[in-house]
Amino acid sequence: MVLLAVAAGCSRESPEQAVRDRIESLQEAVDARDAGDVADMLADDFIGNDGLDKQGARQLAAGMFLRYRDVSAxxxxxxxxxxxxxxxxxxFSVLATGGSGGLLPDSGQVYEVETGWRLVxxxxxxxSAEWRPKL
Known part of the structure; x- marks a missing residue:
């Protein structure tokens, strides 16, 4: 029994790794062009640049997915x-690109991003998320 308890405790993901995994999931949602999945990862009281709230972030993502056939982060x-x-x-830094399916993206920018996370x-x-162009 003690060995099972120790093994279960060892296999538990650290909070730092759990946050890293959520960041990766957010990137996957962007790459999949799924604004709903993006919004599902946001806290109800999410706040971004210029007062962007959860609904605004969902709309921003949906708009980018409509504007660009290929979106990548x-x-x-x-x-x-x-x-x-x-x-x-x-x-972290992020290279965000959007394009129409050609060899090169139509637009792109490198951003420095600071995010706040809460266990809910x-x-x-x-x-929260704050992003600043790096170039």
């Missing part, structure tokens, strides 16, 4: 810092 390594047991901050009912939700 390539993330750099994330740094995750826990702030207590239920909050975390993650920073056992799941990490994106609480």
């Amino acid at each position: 390539k993330l750099g390594p994330a740094t995750v810092e826990l702030r207590g047991a239920r909050d975390a901050v993650a920073t 009912d056992g799941e990490w939700k994106l609480l």
Whole structure:
């Protein structure tokens, strides 16, 4: 019994890794062009640049997916810092591109991103995001 308890405890994902996995899931939702999945990862009180809320973020994602047939987000390594047991901050860079299916994207930009995360009912939700063009 003790060995089973120890094994179960060892297989548990660290909070830092759980946040990294959620960031990866967010990238996958963008790559899949799924605005609903993007919105599902946001906290109800999400806030982004210029007061962007959860509904606005969903609409922004949907608009980008309609405008560009090919949308891609390539993330750099994330740094995750826990702030207590239920909050975390993650920073990373992202290359965001959108195109019409040709060899080169129609538009692209590298951003420096700082995100805030909160553990809600056992799941990490994106609480805030601030992005600044890097180039």
